[in-house]
Amino acid sequence: MFNARKKIVKEKGAAPTDLEEEVAKALFDIEVSPSSDIKGDLRDVYMSSAQELEVKNRVALVVHFPFRVWKTVRKIQGRLIRELEKKFSKKHVVFVANRTILDKNFRRKGLQVRPRSRTLTSVHESIMEDVVGPTEIYGKRTRISVDGTKLMKVILDPKDKDKENVETKLATYAAVYKKLTNKEAVFQFPEV
Numbered sequence: 295m296f297n298a299r300k301k302i303v304k305e306k307g308a309a310p311t312d313l314e315e316e317v318a319k320a321l322f323d324i325e326v327s328p329s330s331d332i333k334g335d336l337r338d339v340y341m342s343s344a345q346e347l348e349v350k351n352r353v354a355l356v357v358h359f360p361f362r363v364w365k366t367v368r369k370i371q372g373r374l375i376r377e378l379e380k381k382f383s384k385k386h387v388v389f390v391a392n393r394t395i396l397d398k399n400f401r402r403k404g405l406q407v408r409p410r411s412r413t414l415t416s417v418h419e420s421i422m423e424d425v426v427g428p429t430e431i432y433g434k435r436t437r438i439s440v441d442g443t444k445l446m447k448v449i450l451d452p453k454d455k456d457k458e459n460v461e462t463k464l465a466t467y468a469a470v471y472k473k474l475t476n477k478e479a480v481f482q483f484p485e486v
Contacts, residue, residue, distance in 0.1 A: 298322040349469040364391035372428035386466040429454040446479040
């Protein structure tokens with residue numbers, strides 16, 4: 295088990311929860327299994343936290359990765375999600391990178407300029423792309439109703455419609471995005 299602990303890096307050495315231990319063990323098992331084709335890429339990958347979310351009649355597992363390993367995770371995202379969903383049956387697995395949002399008074403932190411990638415809007419856009427991965431976002435529409443509420447319609451790439459039961463995960467994507475950003479979004483495929 296001590297090797298599986300290497301797969302979790304927590305802030306300031308905080309103790310991981312049981313769920314995080316379980317996910318780390320699953321990641322470690324995938325890495326050491328001889329049949330795994332993503333073995334080499336998984337060596338440098340570690341997670342920062344994991345949480346469960348209730349979505350209608352399913353449970354979604356949201357795994358957070360530090361931003362510095364996100365590039366590696368992104369490469370193997372589809373295959374890794376498939377492997378983890380096999381290990382955690384009846385759960386949808388979603389990967390998200392940890393990103394920092396700097397507010398308007400960022401100069402207090404001693405920074406001269408605020409990078410565009412640290413703005414609230416940019417981070418929320420990136421979280422949306424993380425949540426729907428490995429599928430791509432094809433288009434977005436923001437619908438503002440008469441009472442002022444905003445609803446974002448996110449159209450996913452139609453060529454991913456058939457593979458890896460993405461169709462069943464659309465409600466999960468919406469719930470996870472709502473939980474992480476507090477914004478309403480509807481994920482769908484374009485009508486032909």
